Amino acid sequence: MPTLHQNTRMCLSLLFSRRFSSPLPAAATATDFQMLKCVLDDCKTALDSKAVLETHVKIVKLGFGMDYSLVSHMLLTYIDCGKLDFARRLLDETPCWNADLITGNIMISRFMKNGDVEAAKRVFFNMPLKDVVSWNSLIGGCVKNSRVEEALRMFKDMCLLGVEPDEFTFSSVIAGCARLGALDHALWIHNLLIEKEIALNDILLSAIIDMYAKCGKIEIAKEIFDGCKSSSVSVWNSMITGLAVHGLATDAIYVFSRMEEENIFPDSITFLGILVACSHCGLVELGKKYFDMMNRKYSIEPELEHYGTMVDILGRAGRLDEAYATIRAMSMKPDVVIWKALLSACRTYRNAPLGEIAIRNISSLDGGDYVLLSNTYCSLNKWSSSANMREEMKREGIHKDHGKSWIELAGIIHHFKAGNQAHPEMEAIYKIMKQLIKRAKLGGYVPATDLVLMDVSEEEKEENLIFHSEKLALAFGVLKTSPRTEIRITKNLRTCYDCHSWFKIVSRMLARVIIVRDRVRFHKFEAGSCSCGDYWCCISQSYIFTAAMLLSVLLKMNYAASKNLWIPGLGHPLDAMAGLKY
Numbered sequence: 001m002p003t004l005h006q007n008t009r010m011c012l013s014l015l016f017s018r019r020f021s022s023p024l025p026a027a028a029t030a031t032d033f034q035m036l037k038c039v040l041d042d043c044k045t046a047l048d049s050k051a052v053l054e055t056h057v058k059i060v061k062l063g064f065g066m067d068y069s070l071v072s073h074m075l076l077t078y079i080d081c082g083k084l085d086f087a088r089r090l091l092d093e094t095p096c097w098n099a100d101l102i103t104g105n106i107m108i109s110r111f112m113k114n115g116d117v118e119a120a121k122r123v124f125f126n127m128p129l130k131d132v133v134s135w136n137s138l139i140g141g142c143v144k145n146s147r148v149e150e151a152l153r154m155f156k157d158m159c160l161l162g163v164e165p166d167e168f169t170f171s172s173v174i175a176g177c178a179r180l181g182a183l184d185h186a187l188w189i190h191n192l193l194i195e196k197e198i199a200l201n202d203i204l205l206s207a208i209i210d211m212y213a214k215c216g217k218i219e220i221a222k223e224i225f226d227g228c229k230s231s232s233v234s235v236w237n238s239m240i241t242g243l244a245v246h247g248l249a250t251d252a253i254y255v256f257s258r259m260e261e262e263n264i265f266p267d268s269i270t271f272l273g274i275l276v277a278c279s280h281c282g283l284v285e286l287g288k289k290y291f292d293m294m295n296r297k298y299s300i301e302p303e304l305e306h307y308g309t310m311v312d313i314l315g316r317a318g319r320l321d322e323a324y325a326t327i328r329a330m331s332m333k334p335d336v337v338i339w340k341a342l343l344s345a346c347r348t349y350r351n352a353p354l355g356e357i358a359i360r361n362i363s364s365l366d367g368g369d370y371v372l373l374s375n376t377y378c379s380l381n382k383w384s385s386s387a388n389m390r391e392e393m394k395r396e397g398i399h400k401d402h403g404k405s406w407i408e409l410a411g412i413i414h415h416f417k418a419g420n421q422a423h424p425e426m427e428a429i430y431k432i433m434k435q436l437i438k439r440a441k442l443g444g445y446v447p448a449t450d451l452v453l454m455d456v457s458e459e460e461k462e463e464n465l466i467f468h469s470e471k472l473a474l475a476f477g478v479l480k481t482s483p484r485t486e487i488r489i490t491k492n493l494r495t496c497y498d499c500h501s502w503f504k505i506v507s508r509m510l511a512r513v514i515i516v517r518d519r520v521r522f523h524k525f526e527a528g529s530c531s532c533g534d535y536w537c538c539i540s541q542s543y544i545f546t547a548a549m550l551l552s553v554l555l556k557m558n559y560a561a562s563k564n565l566w567i568p569g570l571g572h573p574l575d576a577m578a579g580l581k582y
């Protein structure tokens with residue numbers, strides 16, 4: 001008796017063998033044809049993928065396997081039932097199939113929604129007839145699946161082919177520019193929007209304000225906002241959030257007060273923006289005021305993000321007991337991010353008892369915790385344990401995001417990966433870097449080699465720091481632009497302490513404004529200081545402390561309790577403690 005699994009496999013091999021896709025047998029009638037379509041519709045409603053498969057076999061057996069309208073129907077049903085791999089295989093098995101306009105458009109958007117960009121592109125390029133909806137599905141899908149540069153290239157192709165973009169196309173490419181922080185592209189797209197006389201609705205307005213804010217041009221964002229007089233909360237939110245990531249808390253609060261005056265009701269995103277603004281500028285009392293106002297005045301329940309930001313505000317200011325009280329007062333279960341915010345404050349202010357509580361609560365090991373543990377071993381010179389941990393991460397399929405930075409010069413985006421020296425102009429970049437590092441050292445820069453987590457000499461550690469992606473991007477910017485021009489860099493992660501202090505000195509040495517957008521906020525380096533006021537980072541000083549604290553917790557907890565924090569293959573926590581020096 002074959003199992004269900006074997007049955008499915010048998011069906012699959014049967015239906016993809018092509019043996020049955022022969023000419024139409026006499027038994028099949030138009031009624032069968034209609035009935036099969038109805039059955040597929042039923043499968044779709046019931047989300048029954050096994051039934052789709054069975055119907056598919058029947059379709060092939062009846063000789064309708066090459067009927068393109070049925071193939072389209074089956075493809076959509078597979079996608080709707082979450083069987084993307086079957087849909088893709090069917091697509092491969094029917095190479096001459098092409099979709100009519102409506103089916104094609106639906107399929108592109110479904111494939112995109114499920115993250116299968118390649119299948120969506122295949123459908124798109126196989127469509128004999130395409131309209132603006134097809135292009136929008138393709139471009140919007142690429143942006144949503146983080147393939148922004150591809151989306152921008154397709155947008156250019158679309159324009160070259162004479163297909164008129166509409167407001168949906170623009171809202172996708174504007175969101176793409178915001179994500180990339182690519183100002184030249186942003187200006188081009190905005191001009192095109194004006195040229196095409198596309199009416200600015202609230203969605204487009206908030207997208208444009210967000211785009212300029214994320215491209216580092218908060219002044220343009222402000223100008224557009226001041227000129228638009230919109231009463232849509234999303235437009236106001238874009239402005240407040242933009243000001244917040246630029247560290248302009250006073251302006252963000254001013255916009256919020258105007259919002260109240262004009263009787264525009266804030267929502268949870270507005271408050272998140274205001275809290276982030278307070279967090280970036282250390283405005284504890286104001287942060288507390290707005291956090292309290294959310295529920296009291298506007299009946300908006302704080303969500304995890306609001307609590308997280310509030311814990312961050314209190315923790316950074318050293319008010320750890322209040323931060324902990326906020327966590328305990330939460331109406332929902334605090335997530336790992338919140339406990340990590342508390343832990344980070346504990347290590348800054350060296351509060352071991354609360355730190356231990358935080359660590360105990362970080363119960364489920366995600367990628368970050370593996371990295372934290374691995375780094376802990378590294379800082380204790382336990383190189384082999386650290387290597388084991390990284391191996392474990394690889395086996396478990398956990399990846400730490402690699403540092404990536406990019407810089408846009410004359411409309412072209414240049415990418416740099418941490419430690420990747422494969423750039424065609426690396427020799428020149430390296431030369432510039434060496435000179436800049438040498439001069440920066442004379443200006444007081446000391447490489448933060450304690451951030452380098454490898455068992456190498458001090459000299460090699462310095463070398464490792466040089467190849468941080470944002471440093472490579474800056475050196476390339478210096479190489480390619482004329483003296484004193486502003487340089488704008490975008491980074492996928494938070495910028496590190498070492499790059500931050502180096503950028504400050506370089507901005508003074510070269511008399512250049514350097515704007516770095518990292519994962520969290522903007523840093524505008526000018527004349528030796530940064531717009532963030534160094535408020536964001538205390539990693540270097542507290543690093544060893546965290547390591548010691550974490551291991552002391554592991555030691556205090558019995559093995560059963562520490563199981564969650566424990567990685568197999570590393571030995572007992574007591575072994576890890578050996579040789580630890582406070």
Ligand SMILES: [Zn+2]
Pocket residue numbers: 468495496497498499500
């Ligand atoms: Zn760095």
Ligand SMILES: [Zn+2]
Pocket residue numbers: 500522523524530531532533534
């Ligand atoms: Zn900064």
